[in-house]
Amino acid sequence: MSALPIAAVERDTGIPKDTLRVWERRYAFPQPVRDDKGERLYPAEQVEKLRLLRRLLDQGHRPGSIVAAPTEALAALLEPAGERGREPADPGIAALIDLVRLHRSAELRATLQQHLVKLGLQRFVSELVAPLSRAIGEAWLHGEIGVAEEHLFTEHVQNLLRSSISSLGTGSRSPRILMTTLPGEEHILGLLMVEAMLAPEGVQCISLGAQTPLADIAQAARDGQFDIVAVSFSAAFPARQAFRGIEQLRDALPASIALWAGGAALHGKRKRIDKVQQIAQLDDLLDALTDWRKAN
Amino acid sequence: MSALPIAAVERDTGIPKDTLRVWERRYAFPQPVRDDKGERLYPAEQVEKLRLLRRLLDQGHRPGSIVAAPTEALAALLEPAGERGREPADPGIAALIDLVRLHRSAELRATLQQHLVKLGLQRFVSELVAPLSRAIGEAWLHGEIGVAEEHLFTEHVQNLLRSSISSLGTGSRSPRILMTTLPGEEHILGLLMVEAMLAPEGVQCISLGAQTPLADIAQAARDGQFDIVAVSFSAAFPARQAFRGIEQLRDALPASIALWAGGAALHGKRKRIDKVQQIAQLDDLLDALTDWRKAN
DNA sequence: CTCATTGTTTGTCCTGGACAAAGTGTTGAC
DNA sequence: GTCAACACTTTGTCCAGGACAAACAATGAG
Numbered sequence: 011m012s013a014l015p016i017a018a019v020e021r022d023t024g025i026p027k028d029t030l031r032v033w034e035r036r037y038a039f040p041q042p043v044r045d046d047k048g049e050r051l052y053p054a055e056q057v058e059k060l061r062l063l064r065r066l067l068d069q070g071h072r073p074g075s076i077v078a079a080p081t082e083a084l085a086a087l088l089e090p091a092g093e094r095g096r097e098p099a100d101p102g103i104a105a106l107i108d109l110v111r112l113h114r115s116a117e118l119r120a121t122l123q124q125h126l127v128k129l130g131l132q133r134f135v136s137e138l139v140a141p142l143s144r145a146i147g148e149a150w151l152h153g154e155i156g157v158a159e160e161h162l163f164t165e166h167v168q169n170l171l172r173s174s175i176s177s178l179g180t181g182s183r184s185p186r187i188l189m190t191t192l193p194g195e196e197h198i199l200g201l202l203m204v205e206a207m208l209a210p211e212g213v214q215c216i217s218l219g220a221q222t223p224l225a226d227i228a229q230a231a232r233d234g235q236f237d238i239v240a241v242s243f244s245a246a247f248p249a250r251q252a253f254r255g256i257e258q259l260r261d262a263l264p265a266s267i268a269l270w271a272g273g274a275a276l277h278g279k280r281k282r283i284d285k286v287q288q289i290a291q292l293d294d295l296l297d298a299l300t301d302w303r304k305a306n
Numbered sequence: 307m308s309a310l311p312i313a314a315v316e317r318d319t320g321i322p323k324d325t326l327r328v329w330e331r332r333y334a335f336p337q338p339v340r341d342d343k344g345e346r347l348y349p350a351e352q353v354e355k356l357r358l359l360r361r362l363l364d365q366g367h368r369p370g371s372i373v374a375a376p377t378e379a380l381a382a383l384l385e386p387a388g389e390r391g392r393e394p395a396d397p398g399i400a401a402l403i404d405l406v407r408l409h410r411s412a413e414l415r416a417t418l419q420q421h422l423v424k425l426g427l428q429r430f431v432s433e434l435v436a437p438l439s440r441a442i443g444e445a446w447l448h449g450e451i452g453v454a455e456e457h458l459f460t461e462h463v464q465n466l467l468r469s470s471i472s473s474l475g476t477g478s479r480s481p482r483i484l485m486t487t488l489p490g491e492e493h494i495l496g497l498l499m500v501e502a503m504l505a506p507e508g509v510q511c512i513s514l515g516a517q518t519p520l521a522d523i524a525q526a527a528r529d530g531q532f533d534i535v536a537v538s539f540s541a542a543f544p545a546r547q548a549f550r551g552i553e554q555l556r557d558a559l560p561a562s563i564a565l566w567a568g569g570a571a572l573h574g575k576r577k578r579i580d581k582v583q584q585i586a587q588l589d590d591l592l593d594a595l596t597d598w599r600k601a602n
Numbered sequence: 603c604t605c606a607t608t609g610t611t612t613g614t615c616c617t618g619g620a621c622a623a624a625g626t627g628t629t630g631a632c
Numbered sequence: 633g634t635c636a637a638c639a640c641t642t643t644g645t646c647c648a649g650g651a652c653a654a655a656c657a658a659t660g661a662g
Contacts, residue, residue, distance in 0.1 A: 027645095032614085047620095047621070049647080050646085050647090072611075072656080156525060158518055158523065158525060161515045162514055165514065168515075169472050172464075176469050177469075180411070196492060219464075223318055230455075250654095311614095311615090322644080322645080325643085327616085331618085343615085369643065
């Protein structure tokens with residue numbers, strides 16, 4: 011557990027091998043030990059710093075100014091965002107985060123269930139789950155919770171959303187929507203939130219889960235006579251790759267099928283793509299749906 | 307859609323860039339075109355052959371004898387396995403596969419639901435879902451269904467299993483089991499099947515979903531006072547990597563916490579690891595559970 | 603301030619070499 | 633004939649160091 015080979019570091023941090031080597035050459039960090047074969051072995055604390063760097067890059071920092079900096083200076087860089095962006099957290103959300111942090115599975119589930127019943131599915135998603143996931147993401151960004159806790163949270167919410175959606179039964183009205191994520195995007199919580207917003211409106215939502223290759227999406231959309239294809243991107247997904255993927259998918263789809271794209275990766279970027287409906291917020295989904303139904 | 311850069315081919319086929327280049331050097335295949343910057347562009351039909359090669363490798367063929375061979379010869383190689391291994395398929399399973407192939411979502415769901423009610427959760431999993439997933443995997447291997455259809459099937463089964471498990475409520479008896487997959491393994495159907503087998507026995511199952519880093523698993527297992535950690539591996543996961551991961555996880559866990567490992571990746575390999583309970587079949591889970599309860 | 607131009611940073615790709623681990627085949631003992 | 637030990641071959645992954653276009657920042661003109 012003390013030192014990892016380069017392939018493991020790539021998997022754990024999401025930083026490609028090539029980039030790890032070029033950083034070492036240019037910025038003198040990381041500086042892995044070498045084993046008897048001369049291969050790189052990254053000590054745990056350097057991997058930790060690499061994870062931190064990844065977060066900072068996602069926040070918009072540039073490698074030249076942070077890779078070589080000492081770890082303490084980097085930790086400080088995370089703070090401003092914390093102070094600036096952190097609203098006086100909703101007490102309900104703070105309580106839920108505590109449950110996650112303390113591994114109180116049973117209570118977490120019960121509390122979520124309670125909110126769900128009180129708010130109804132759509133408001134539960136847009137008013138609680140969405141800000142809560144953002145808060146969890148931030149807490150992870152600041153090292154306040156671990157990966158396991160984040161996974162635990164995601165699982166519970168997924169279970170809740172899936173069973174709510176299931177109990178609604180298959181929608182019967184148009185449009186028919188095919189939902190999935192592109193290759194490289196494994197997070198499906200966003201997708202489920204979309205489904206939870208739309209299913210109560212009688213929409214026929216079919217999800218393919220994560221990472222469907224472009225060609226297969228297009229094929230399935232035609233075969234299944236769908237009206238709309240919806241894809242979602244988490245904050246962790248590189249924005250450029252997202253836009254490239256959306257453009258390619260738009261080209262692969264017949265003009266008669268609409269393409270909806272949303273998620274944290276697209277926020278803040280003002281880039282627009284022709285003939286693609288970009289969804290900035292969950293609530294916008296309902297407007298987009300109304301528009302579509304008017305037009306068809 | 308006509309030619310893909312090397313990074314896209316890696317994503318689509320699962321074959322690493324390094325391997326693609328070394329195959330080109332050694333076996334004169336693939337032979338990508340070069341763009342004006344001198345970078346490789348893989349024509350669609352070569353990518354198709356690469357996908358086929360990937361399937362054959364998973365079946366146990368070796369690169370030296372298949373990479374250079376013409377596509378037609380390779381297609382023929384897939385047949386024998388089909389003829390030899392294919393039992394006179396269970397009519398129920400064949401009917402379900404047809405529903406998947408034809409994108410009959412509503413009927414698929416209804417039929418599955420029907421089987422579930424008839425068989426009960428545990429038999430539904432061990433007698434229907436397990437052989438069905440194997441059959442789906444084979445159908446994909448032989449190109450009879452696409453990625454989208456496979457995803458569709460997985461989603462439906464997941465929804466069904468998750469809501470059944472949810473409706474059981476949290477178990478109250480010991481042991482407490484923490485379930486997840488290791489980094490690189492994104493398939494969680496196996497995990498859900500395990501949970502579905504154990505939850506009716508009153509076991510407290512907590513799932514972290516896919517790809518939890520080793521260190522976080524160990525941490526969470528200690529923090530949550532779990533008795534057992536269970537990990538699963540799909541057929542697509544490379545066996546060597548699985549064994550290495552299991553060994554590392556065993557070392558990271560305190561001796562008081564048991565480690566259970568199972569899944570298609572471990573089948574056929576007779577390798578045993580000390581102090582790890584290897585689960586060959588789903589039914590063995592119940593025996594393992596009985597053993598654990600006797601011993602504790 | 604807005605837009606176009608120039609300079610810098612940065613990720614990804616390239617070549618060709620190396621080597622250990624996994625796999626295959628052979629030999630010899632029982 | 634079966635099994636274990638050995639040598640040989642195959643194969644994936646790593647390495648170094650160079651190159652370049654796309655993204656980004658800085659500068660200057662209208």
